[in-house]
Amino acid sequence: MKDLSTDRRRFIKQASMGTIAASIAACTPNTEVLQSELTEDPKSSPIPLVISTWPHIADNQIALLAVQEGRLLDGIEKGINNVENNPKDQSVGLGGRPDRSGIVTLDACIMDRKHRAGSVCYLKDIKNPISVARLVMEETPHVILAGDGALQFALDKGFKKENLLTDQSKSEYLEWLKTAEYKPQINVELHDTIGMLAIDERGDISGGCSTSGLGYKMQGRVGDSPIIGAGLFVDNEIGAATATGMGELVLTTLGSFLTVEFMRQGMTPTEACKAAVMRTIEKNKETYKDMQVGYIALDKFGRFGGYSIQPGFQYTVTYQDHNKVFDAQSYLPK
Ligand code: GLY
Numbered sequence: 001m002k003d004l005s006t007d008r009r010r011f012i013k014q015a016s017m018g019t020i021a022a023s024i025a026a027c028t029p030n031t032e033v034l035q036s037e038l039t040e041d042p043k044s045s046p047i048p049l050v051i052s053t054w055p056h057i058a059d060n061q062i063a064l065l066a067v068q069e070g071r072l073l074d075g076i077e078k079g080i081n082n083v084e085n086n087p088k089d090q091s092v093g094l095g096g097r098p099d100r101s102g103i104v105t106l107d108a109c110i111m112d113r114k115h116r117a118g119s120v121c122y123l124k125d126i127k128n129p130i131s132v133a134r135l136v137m138e139e140t141p142h143v144i145l146a147g148d149g150a151l152q153f154a155l156d157k158g159f160k161k162e163n164l165l166t167d168q169s170k171s172e173y174l175e176w177l178k179t180a181e182y183k184p185q186i187n188v189e190l191h192d193t194i195g196m197l198a199i200d201e202r203g204d205i206s207g208g209c210s211t212s213g214l215g216y217k218m219q220g221r222v223g224d225s226p227i228i229g230a231g232l233f234v235d236n237e238i239g240a241a242t243a244t245g246m247g248e249l250v251l252t253t254l255g256s257f258l259t260v261e262f263m264r265q266g267m268t269p270t271e272a273c274k275a276a277v278m279r280t281i282e283k284n285k286e287t288y289k290d291m292q293v294g295y296i297a298l299d300k301f302g303r304f305g306g307y308s309i310q311p312g313f314q315y316t317v318t319y320q321d322h323n324k325v326f327d328a329q330s331y332l333p334k
Contacts, residue, residue, distance in 0.1 A: 045302030047203065049319040050079065052196040053244040053296055053306075057325070059083050060318035063198055072200045073112055073134065076208040080108070080130040083194045084210055087166045091192045094127040095166040096212020098173050100180070101219045104164040107226035108133045108210035109144075111234040117143050120150040121226040125161040130210045132159065133226070143228065164212075176216055193225055195232060195242025197298040205298060207232050207240045213247065223247025229257035239263045239299035241273070244313065245292040249280050259297050269297035270305025270329070277307050277331055294328055307331075 050063045056079075063079025066072075084093025084106075091097070098104045108129035109119035118137025121144065123129050132154045136145050145153050155161070165173075193211040209232040211225040224230035224247035231247070233256040234240040241259035243250040250256070255276045262272035273295040281288045294308030296315045306315045306328035313328040 045304075046319040046322075047302040048198065048200045049298070049302050049304070049317065050075065050196065050198045051296055051298050051304045051315060051317045052079070052194060053242060053294065053313075053315055054194070055314055055325050056083060056194060056196070056316050057318065057323045059194065059196070060316050060323065063196060064318050067198045067200050070200065072198055072204055072206045073110070075198050076110060076196055076206050077130055077134055079196050079198075080194055080208050080210045081128050084128050084130065087168075090169055090172075090215070091212055092194050092210050093129070093212065094162075094164050095169055096164060097169050097215030098165055099213075099217045099219050099221065100182070102165070102170075102173055103219065104169070104212055106164070106210070106212050107222055107231075108208065109226045109228055109232050110134050110137055110206070110208040111228060111232055111240075112137070112206040113204040113234070113236040115234070115236065117228045119144040119226040119228060120146070120154075121222045122147040122220065123150045123154070125151065125164065126154045126159045127162060127164055128159070129226075130208050132157070133208070144226065146222075173216070180216075182216055193231070193244045195225075195244055195296065197234075197240045197242055197296065197304075199298055199300075199302050203300060203302075205234055205236050205240050205300070207234050207242055209242050224250035224255070227251060229254045231256060233257040233260045235260050235264070237300065239269065239297060241269075241276070241295055241297040244294045245308070249284055249288070249291055249293050253280050253283060255280060255293065255295060259295050263297060263299050268305060269299050269303050270307060273297050273305055273307035274329070274331075277309055281309065281331060289332070296328075 048067045050060045059079045059082045063075040066075035087095035106123045106129040107121045111117040118133040195209040197207040209225045232242045241256040259272045259276040262275045292310045294313035296306040311330040311334040
């Protein structure tokens with residue numbers, strides 16, 4: 001475990017975050033912090049570290065290996081690729097649930113320590129949207145490519161088209177068509193998105209987010225996951241956050257950006273996630289009880305946390321040879 005007591009001074013100097021550090025130090029973590037001291041004590045936070053929404057242990061381990069080798073962005077990309085490539089995962093990449101027309105469309109974004117960002121939305125026939133998003137970030141002057149343009153870009157970069165609708169997702173879709181009732185489901189199959197954040201040994205932070213979006217969404221619907229500030233936000237001087245759940249609620253509060261801004265004001269990651277969830281609830285008083293939104297956050301000291309509206313949201317933290325799945329605190333009781 002790396003002791004951050006000396007590095008903390010280095011971060012503060014390098015990142016010119018004296019006022020932020022002071023406010024974090026002054027912050028009394030006396031809110032409902034149910035996780036271990038590890039998460040709240042800057043001196044004992046273990047870095048490098050990877051955190052992701054939902055129980056994604058194998059994916060975090062893949063990510064951590066690259067991060068430990070100093071390949072922070074590769075870690076985010078490869079960790080998320082592992083979920084995208086899994087046909088049994090019906091919320092992300094290959095095997096994702098289709099829209100109401102039976103078409104699988106994928107959304108993803110990535111953001112790095114240099115404040116660069118890349119995103120694709122409404123991408124068809126390519127199973128690794130996070131990799132395409134990374135190339136948008138690294139090789140184009142743009143941040144977001146959508147639909148046919150995103151597909152053409154991916155093909156130009158050598159990605160191969162494939163049918164993303166697996167037999168399992170197709171048969172569930174055909175079953176759904178019998179009633180075609182559209183109702184958001186809370187904590188669908190334990191997750192609906194992979195959001196992943198990582199901090200390396202230097203204290204640099206990056207993140208990514210990938211999803212097939214809401215199952216049986218309207219054709220053309222894009223959620224929060226490819227939108228910088230909504231599904232993901234990274235500010236390397238402060239920290240990062242990513243979202244899961246009902247994208248429409250995350251979009252209208254720019255929840256990941258908001259979470260990072262709360263950390264900028266001195267909140268711990270858990271406090272910041274909770275404050276962002278409370279904003280969502282305040283703005284959606286009529287509907288929030290039937291919806292799930294969850295955030296995870298990671299700060300510059302390697303502290304982490306999560307919070308959600310509904311119980312049942314979990315997140316996974318991986319460092320050294322440890323994998324820990326946390327039950328996030330929630331606004332509504334179990
Ligand atoms: N959070 C994923 C979505 O709403 O598309």
